[in-house]
Amino acid sequence: MRTHTAAVAIALLFLCGSVATTGGVGSLFPEIPGWKLMEEETVYGPDNLWDAIDGAADLYLEYSFVDLHIGRYSKSDDLEIKVELYKHGSLADAFGIYSQERNTDYHFIDLGTQGYVDKGVLNFLCGTYYVKISTLQSGKDAQEALLMIGRKVEEHLNQPKGWPEPLRMLPSSGKETNSEQYIAKNFLGYGSLGGAYVASYIGKTPFKLFIIQRASPAEAKQILDDYVNALPKGAATEGEGGRFEVRDPHHGRLEILLKNRYLAGLVGCSGSGMCEKYLKGLEANLTGSR
Numbered sequence: 001m002r003t004h005t006a007a008v009a010i011a012l013l014f015l016c017g018s019v020a021t022t023g024g025v026g027s028l029f030p031e032i033p034g035w036k037l038m039e040e041e042t043v044y045g046p047d048n049l050w051d052a053i054d055g056a057a058d059l060y061l062e063y064s065f066v067d068l069h070i071g072r073y074s075k076s077d078d079l080e081i082k083v084e085l086y087k088h089g090s091l092a093d094a095f096g097i098y099s100q101e102r103n104t105d106y107h108f109i110d111l112g113t114q115g116y117v118d119k120g121v122l123n124f125l126c127g128t129y130y131v132k133i134s135t136l137q138s139g140k141d142a143q144e145a146l147l148m149i150g151r152k153v154e155e156h157l158n159q160p161k162g163w164p165e166p167l168r169m170l171p172s173s174g175k176e177t178n179s180e181q182y183i184a185k186n187f188l189g190y191g192s193l194g195g196a197y198v199a200s201y202i203g204k205t206p207f208k209l210f211i212i213q214r215a216s217p218a219e220a221k222q223i224l225d226d227y228v229n230a231l232p233k234g235a236a237t238e239g240e241g242g243r244f245e246v247r248d249p250h251h252g253r254l255e256i257l258l259k260n261r262y263l264a265g266l267v268g269c270s271g272s273g274m275c276e277k278y279l280k281g282l283e284a285n286l287t288g289s290r
Contacts, residue, residue, distance in 0.1 A: 028085050029071040030156035032149065036074050044068040062184045063097040064089030066128075073149055079137050081149050085157075086130040092164045092195075096182035098125040104178045109147075112154050113161045114178075122146040127159025166197045166211045169262075171281035175209075176200040187212070188251055188267070192226035201278070207268040209278060211286075213261060220261045243279065255279055259286040 029037055042051075045067050049057040052068055066087040074080040088094040095113075101123065106116035112131065115124025120142065122133040133150050135142050167180055179200035187196035187210065198210045214220045224244070228236045236246045242258040255275050256265035264282045269275045 028069050028157065029083065030152045032073060032152055034075065035149075038072050038074070040070040040072075042070075044070075059100060060086065060097055063093040064184075065093075065097075073145075077141075079135070079142060079145060081133060081135050081142075081145055083149065083153060084132040084134075085153075086132070088128050088130065091128055091162070092182055093184065094128045094130050095125055095164055096184050098123070098130050099181040102178065104176060106178075108178065111147075111150055112159070113163060115150065117143070117146065119143075120146075122150050124150060124154070126154055126157050127161075129157055129159060131157075164197065166213050166262075167199075169211055169264075169282070169285040170197065170199045170209055171278060171285065173281070174201045174203065174278075176202055176206075188248070190227055190230055192223045192230070201269075203269070203271070203274055205268065205270050207266060207270070209266055209282065210264060211282070212263045214263070215261065217261050220258060220263045224256070224258055224263050241283075257282055257286070259283060262286050 027039065029039060031037060042048075044052045046061055046065055049060060049065065049068060052070070053060070066089055068087070069085045071083045071085075072080055073083065086094075086097070088097065098114075102116055107118065109115045109117055109124075111122075112124040112126035115122060120135050120138065124131050131150070131153055133146050133153070135146060163180075164182065170180065176199070181198045183194075183196040183198055185191070185194045187193040187198070193212060195214075196210045196212045198208055201207050201209060212220070212223065214223065228244075228246070231246065231248060235248065236244050238244050244256040244258070246254040246256055248254055251267055253269075254265055254267055255269060256263065257279060259282075264286060266275055266278055269278065
């Protein structure tokens with residue numbers, strides 16, 4: 001009786017939502033021999049994403065969420081795999097939501113641009129898609145099925161691999177592996193500082209580097225002006241070559257660089273030699289970018 005009850009609970013959890021068609025021409029889900037595919041009839045958009053992921057919907061919407069398709073693969077041995085395809089408006093946005101949910105200590109794998117796997121879970125970045133694959137079953141067969149289906153989905157979506165270009169401009173020395181993030185809105189709590197690429201660095205005390213890209217040098221200068229205007233009078237001091245030192249009442253000392261169409265800087269960096277080293281590294285990387 002206990003086994004039957006558990007099986008019913010699993011079935012109800014995985015079959016919630018209206019399930020209708022199997023994959024076919026034009027489907028985002030590949031047909032996999034030996035597996036039965038059922039796609040949910042409901043396609044979730046910005047207006048009803050809460051119905052699928054109630055508590056997390058607001059965060060996904062910050063990253064130009066387009067739609068969510070859900071499919072389920074099952075076999076006769078009661079193994080069932082759920083696949084969620086979150087499409088976002090750009091590579092930056094898909095990377096952004098992926099970066100919000102990964103941790104630096106996850107077990108990363110070569111799938112899509114990057115993926116990570118845990119017990120019953122496999123998530124990966126695939127072009128403008130954030131793919132989440134899960135199962136309620138445990139054991140070796142379930143884990144192998146997650147990976148096999150993940151590779152089939154990656155192949156079927158046929159998305160280019162690669163990270164957003166501004167990540168390449170973050171200096172590599174001292175950077176904590178897999179700490180990069182894209183903050184779509186309100187970086188450091190300021191509305192003007194949206195679209196920030198951020199990474200953590202290891203020093204005597206941890207600190208962060210950021211790069212914000214805009215369409216033109218004038219737009220980059222405008223977001224700097226908006227940020228400075230939100231600070232107490234006299235909090236920002238202009239130096240040479242587009243450098244600024246800022247005393248932020250909430251974040252302490254910031255070293256900021258305005259270069260071409262980029263606003264970049266350091267948050268929480270201590271020691272003038274360390275700060276100068278990374279400012280020069282940022283400046284060199286941004287000088288050749290337009």
